[in-house]
Amino acid sequence: MTSNFGFLGCLQYLPERHRLNSSEFNETSGEEELPIPAFVNRVPAKVLPPGVFDKLSYATLVKIGERLKDAKGILVNSFPEVEPYAAEHFSRGRDYPHVYPVGPVLNLTGRTNPGLASAQYENMMKWLDEQPDSSVLFLCFGSMGVFSEPQIKQIAHALELVGFRFIWAIRTNIAGDGDPHEPLPEGFVERTKGRGIVCSWAPQVDILAHKATGGFVSHCGWNSIQESLWYGVPIATWPMYAEQQLNAFNMVKELGLAVEIRLDYVADGDRVTLEIVSADEIATAVRSLMDGDNLVRKKVQEISAVARKAVGDGGSSVVATGDFISDVLGDHF
Template sequence: MAKEIELIFIPVPSMGHLLVNIEFAKRLIDLDNRIKTITIVLFNLPTSPHASVFARSLIVSQPRIRIHDLPSLHDHPSTDLYRRAPEAYVVQVVKLYTPLVKEAVSEIVESRRCDSDSSVRVAGLVLDFFCNSLIGDVGKKLNLDSYIFLTCNARYLSMMKYLPDRNRKIGSEFDLRYGDEELPIPGFVYSVPAKFMPPGLYNREAYEAYVDLAPKFGDAKGILVNSFAELESHPFEYFSKQEDYPPVYPVGPILSLKDRANPNEEAADKDRIMEWLDDQPESSVLFLCFGSKGSVKEPQVKEIARALELVGCRFLWAFRTDSLVETDPNDALPDGFMDRVAGKGLVCGWAPQVEVLDHKAIRGFVSHCGWNSTLESLWFGVPLATWPMYAEQQLNAFTLVKELELAVDLRMDYVSSRGGLVTCDEIVRAVRSLMDDIGEGLRRKVKEMGDAARKAVMDGGSSSLATARFIDELVDNGSC
């Protein structure tokens, strides 16, 4: 009888992390019939109240993926901590949930052992990198191999490998006064100015969370990275030579190309956007969108609006203000703006990003540089201008502009929580570079990388082969 296995995924329940984890689970099942079932163990958090409903909407077409909802904690960390230092909040949540996770995983393992009619065994855990404390607290205690699934890129992994050495020497969070300090991070082609590091590293509580997480990567059986060898050859080559580090598998790009409906939006809104794009000339529209968590303050909205008027290009602009209540984005626009750009622009609070990027009318993308959005823009061959907002997006922007030369530098070091404005002049310069004919060289390069991304996940491609090696290791190493 062929060996059959079950995997247990434990993701962070934010929309971006959940989406990629479930898409990866689908890919594994599609690639190899020996993976009988994948169970997603899901935290129940007040910061992600719709996570379970969202996750279930993503697995309707795949009955071999199951959701196991954990009960709510009696005592969550404060939401003030989440706003102040989200990395610290998540690390605390995972530690508080550890007994419940261990109990749930143990029950799944035991049910497989007791099922005399089934040859399926639980082969291991696939953990979000924020959950890597579970390697020792759950995986090792239950004799299960633990793999880390990194929803970021390989250079982010390089940064995490660098942090423990830096902490041993300095022992404190980063300081903005030394933002121009050049950091020699192995796996990068160039030294990285400290100002491009994640903003959490400048916050004591979040920094301590990073320092807690970073060394535990070395305890994993392997590390799966949502990137591909052709995009990040330098860091993947670096990790291939590290004898004292787990094997690193480039398994990306992992994308949800069947667009995800926003539960707060009506189908009519999506239809309105796509019909408007259908009426625009090919390769003529600038798309501006700042991700599921990105919001823009009203003074910044006015700077963007002024820039779009000055450039005069067609645009689709999706944004939310930082208001605590849901508002119409048009209310934040300068008086008369929509009249002055009539026929050239459409403003909305949400857009179906995948379908927009795939539309023939789109020419350029002003993006917050979240890694999911970055991979989508490359996949569809749409060059972007970098406008990072939070998390690791500054590092992504540096990677795209400096390391890979695949993006226009709008503002690589912007962090929304630090205040300040990206000026109209900065926006005009970047948008013109992106939309004018001078950007054709960049456009060709992005298109070539998009072609490489598609080849990577095809049969015989670099990521497909790396994923197959990972599955073979799971099947061959009977850990239960």
């Protein structure tokens, strides 16, 4: 699995829930709190993957959960130190396949994109080089993260309220070929000139790796979360689609490794949060995120060191990978 222990816990739970209630979740289920065994806290239904609210997708997720029980083993892209309770839950066995925590599995070589010319990339990195350490806020919402124009204006207003330096990747459509400046408030670019960059695509790994980056407003895709943890950059959660709501809940409520903007925001097909998140709400979260004394920042920096140990000699990921290879070669399945 490319996902984490938390999402695996959700897939383990769904068939059990289905035996008691065979219908998909609906809008009235949103405030229901679920006793998912892999989580310390009860999990609000509203942070489950949006697919559980669709009949066909729900049936598919239940079927995947059922089939996983028949697997000989399951690899997850996580490590026990970042999700200790869930890792312990799956280590107990309990008539479930052996779970191998082989993460963090990351591509840290940086990414190229034809939408960002080499000169633009160089200018962006040069600008970062000129900023103080941990002073830049990075906002990026994945390849499918598209906001309405009113929401973009609220984010822009929040950036003006807080006054932090920033890099903001704006997608105006799924294709990513729109003008990122078009939906911005009039005069925003001029008012933030010198302290902010707006673009349609950003080299996420390179930005997170840079010492000037101090915070990440993210859609909470698991790869993005792991990249942020690896580089010790704290996240403010703004999930959009797939299992990102559950990831956000996991990071904020279970692990204390992120600051909450929203946990249940959805922009996934027909399911779209209509409420506009206000500039004041965004600004409050961002100020907390960028606070150098924030406990979340300290915990994320500790996890950064642990993540590197996990993939080093004798680390948990290396040991789990070795166990998996031994089990395959020894036909222990």
